[in-house]
Amino acid sequence: MMTVSAGSRLRRALAQVGAQEDLNFLLTNRLPRRLATRFMGWFSRIEQPLVRDVSIATWRLFCDVDLSDAAETRFPSLHAAFVRALRPGARPIARDPTVLVSPSDAILGAHGRIEAGRLLQIKGLYYSLSDLLGGDADLARAHEGGAYATLRLTAGMYHRFHAPHDLRVESVRHIWGDTWNVNPIALKRVESLFCRNERAVLRLRIAGHTVTLVPVAAILVAGLRLGFLPEGVALRRTAGRPLPCTARLEKGAEMGWFEHGSTIVVLAPPGFTLMPDLQEGTRLRMGEPLMRLPERGAP
Incomplete structure (x- = not known):
């Protein structure tokens, strides 16, 4: 049985953790996020x-x-x-053609199977895939029953992201939004956070399958650059219109970069499976195995 003193220490420790989370959330989310992001971009x-x-x-x-x-x-x-x-x-690239690699250095967050059009944000909290994709119901249906992985880039990590497989970019769509912090503390407190933040939807064609990457911006990092777009194309000036694209990239080729830390949500159709040794909290390096493609002949 826990003693009174031990119970008191535990309660004090939990209260301290709660206070630290409150302070973290206050400092990173209650200040003017857009203003702070613009300032950081200049400074x-x-x-x-x-x-x-x-x-x-x-x-x-x-x-x-x-x-x-x-x-x-x-x-x-x-x-x-x-x-x-x-x-x-x-960053050595896993060349096995049956493997989809991590597009970035990251910490693996929520992951699993896409069911009923929902993805897990953090334990006990879900969000709509269609909302994440800016209301694109057709693309959401293409991923129903498939696999997803949330990759969080911390502020100190390498910030560029790369082609997870040999691919063709079919379209790019910029979605305007907020710049909430994307750390675990904010994920617990802000409902559908990824659907609120500025993001891009990159629709890819990989070995005959539709795979989607959704880079999500965050406070201090609203800047997102895509190196495969024609020179002079500014994502924020597209007013949310999909940009058709025909860029072809080899596995491991650079796709773009964030200007601080952020998140990439990887969406795959049915038949893709997360590598069995991965679990939440796993640190990945760009080029390491993330998912396995369906067996040849599978849907």
Whole structure:
């Protein structure tokens, strides 16, 4: 039986955790999110050496940052460090053609089977796939019964994302939205968070199957760049219209990047299965196996 003192300590510890979560949520979500995001976009690009050095040092102090695999060793600004490229060979790609790899470095969040048009946001909280896709009911139906994986990129991670398989991009659609934080604390408190935030819907064709990537922006990171789009195309000026696309990318080729940390939701049709050794909290590196494609001849 738990003693009175032990019970009191547990309650105090739980209360402290609750207070820390309240403070985290307050600091990252109750401030003017768009204003903070615009400010960060401006400030991070300052190339003055002192500002750059202090900014990068502060970032490394508060985040788990590893720059040892970066292509460059010096950066003109904090932004350049955020969106750094990797040196060749830093992320081996699983070449097995039956495997869909992780498009980014990430922590695996909610994942599983898409049922009744819903996905798990966090334990006990679901959201609508159609809402995530901006009301595209046809695309949502194409994924019903399929697999999904939520990949969370922390602020210190490598921020570029890559082709999870040899593919053709069929269309890109930008959906305007908010910039809520996407950390677990916010996921527990903000209903349908991914459906509220700014995001893009990338419809891909992979080995005859429709696979969709949904990069979701967050506070300080509303910027999303897609390198395969024609030069001069600005996603935010498309007013939510789907952009037809014919870009072909090899497995592991760069697709784009976030300008801080965020989330990518990977949606696959029926027949795709998550690799059996993966579980929530698993740290993935870009190029590592994420899902297995259906066996040849399967629907």
